[in-house]
Amino acid sequence: MSSILDGRPGLAAVIEQVAEVTGYLWQKGWAERNGGNITVNITEFVDDEIMAMPAISPVVQIGTTLPHLKGKYFYAKGTGKRMRDLARFPMQNGAIIRICEDCASYEIIADEPVMPTSELPSHLALQNYLIETGSSYKATLHTHPIELVAMSHIQRFLKGDEMTRVLWSMIPETLAFAPLGIGIVPYSLPGSIALAEATLEQIKTHDVVLWEKHGTVAVGTDIMDAFDQTDVLCKAANIYMCAKSMGSEPDGMTDAEMKEIQDVFKLPKERPC
Ligand code: 2HA
Ligand code: ZN
Numbered sequence: 471m472s473s474i475l476d477g478r479p480g481l482a483a484v485i486e487q488v489a490e491v492t493g494y495l496w497q498k499g500w501a502e503r504n505g506g507n508i509t510v511n512i513t514e515f516v517d518d519e520i521m522a523m524p525a526i527s528p529v530v531q532i533g534t535t536l537p538h539l540k541g542k543y544f545y546a547k548g549t550g551k552r553m554r555d556l557a558r559f560p561m562q563n564g565a566i567i568r569i570c571e572d573c574a575s576y577e578i579i580a581d582e583p584v585m586p587t588s589e590l591p592s593h594l595a596l597q598n599y600l601i602e603t604g605s606s607y608k609a610t611l612h613t614h615p616i617e618l619v620a621m622s623h624i625q626r627f628l629k630g631d632e633m634t635r636v637l638w639s640m641i642p643e644t645l646a647f648a649p650l651g652i653g654i655v656p657y658s659l660p661g662s663i664a665l666a667e668a669t670l671e672q673i674k675t676h677d678v679v680l681w682e683k684h685g686t687v688a689v690g691t692d693i694m695d696a697f698d699q700t701d702v703l704c705k706a707a708n709i710y711m712c713a714k715s716m717g718s719e720p721d722g723m724t725d726a727e728m729k730e731i732q733d734v735f736k737l738p739k740e741r742p743c
Contacts, residue, residue: 471581472581473580474561474566474579474580474581475581478515480514484512485560485561486560488508488510488564488693489556489557489558489560490557491508491693491694491697492547492556492560493553493554495613496552498615498701499616500613500614500616500704501553501554501613501614504551504553505613505685506547506612506613506614506685507546507587507588507590507593507611508546508547508564508611509544509546509586509593509597509609509610510544510545510692510693511542511601511608512543513542513543513544515543516543520579523580524579525578525579526580526582527577527578527583527585529577530575530576530577530585531574531575532574532575532576532594533591533663534594534595534663534666535573536569536573536574536595536598538573538598538599539594539598541568542568542597543579544566544594545564546564546567546587548584548585548586549585549586551563551564561581561582562581562582564586565579565581565582565583565586566578566579566580569594587612588660588661589660589665591661591666592665592666595667596610596669596673596687599673604743605743607689607741608691609689609690609691609693609696611686611687611689611690613685613686613700614684614686615685615686615700615704617704617710617711618652618686618700618703618704618707619684619685620707621710621711622682622684623683628654628656628682631651633654634651634676637651637703637707637710638706639722639723639724640706640707640709640720640722641705641709642731644702644703645731645737646731646735647702648678649677649732649737649738650676650677650739650740650741651677652677652678652679652686653672653676653678653680654672654679654680655668655669655680656668656682657681657684669681669687673687673689677703677741678703688700
């Protein structure tokens with residue numbers, strides 16, 4: 471069967487990377503059943519032939535209007551599809567969609583009419599923001615990292631910047647590679663517009679957003695970058711839990727030690743474009 475990837479090595483490489491990352495998500499235990507979602511902005515690979523491709527699905531409403539997405543193209547994981555299946559067959563477990571002229575709906579154009587992820591409003595709201603701000607970031611990742619979700623069940627970590635402070639203090643690399651920390655979104659119905667709006671507000675000032683008792687959302691220059699952002703924070707959460715399971719609250723690096731890293735490495739206070 472022919473594929474939109476045929477004869478388009480650039481686009482094929484992006485999809486191959488998505489498949490590689492979804493394999494990691496499964497191996498890490500972050501992607502039970504159909505858990506998690508991915509979108510990647512692939513508009514840079516769109517040629518005249520892709521633009522002329524007819525829709526292979528009805529027009530579907532997004533549920534919100536996203537003015538910067540007009541005519542943009544995304545790869546989106548399919549709803550109900552498993553990450554571990556996507557790792558082997560990305561174009562049968564996800565699809566390429568085109569955002570319609572009204573900026574409020576989309577249609578599937580390739581390879582198969584696989585309906586996109588249930589969290590599409592959150593992902594597209596983030597993509598709209600990234601384009602609006604001229605960001606080079608192209609990928610969004612929602613997943614269920616065990617240790618971070620576990621910590622989100624403990625109220626003290628959900629207040630202010632407490633979770634970020636604890637995670638940063640576990641290992642210097644966390645601070646270096648996630649200098650904006652983790653933003654918290656209180657529990658909200660999965661797939662809802664309210665969840666999408668709260669996520670957007672938090673990602674503006676954080677590397678990764680944690681949905682209380684559910685999972686994380688990260689953005690990245692590509693899907694590997696979004697995965698790494700999540701992995702760095704989850705590693706710190708894992709160290710916290712390992713130390714705690716030895717019987718006492720871990721010391722953590724001191725505030726002065728963390729400030730030294732921020733100063734010496736001149737860590738950014740906002741997301742670089
Ligand atoms: O796609 O993870 O939040 C399944 C989910 C929804
Ligand atoms: Zn989820």
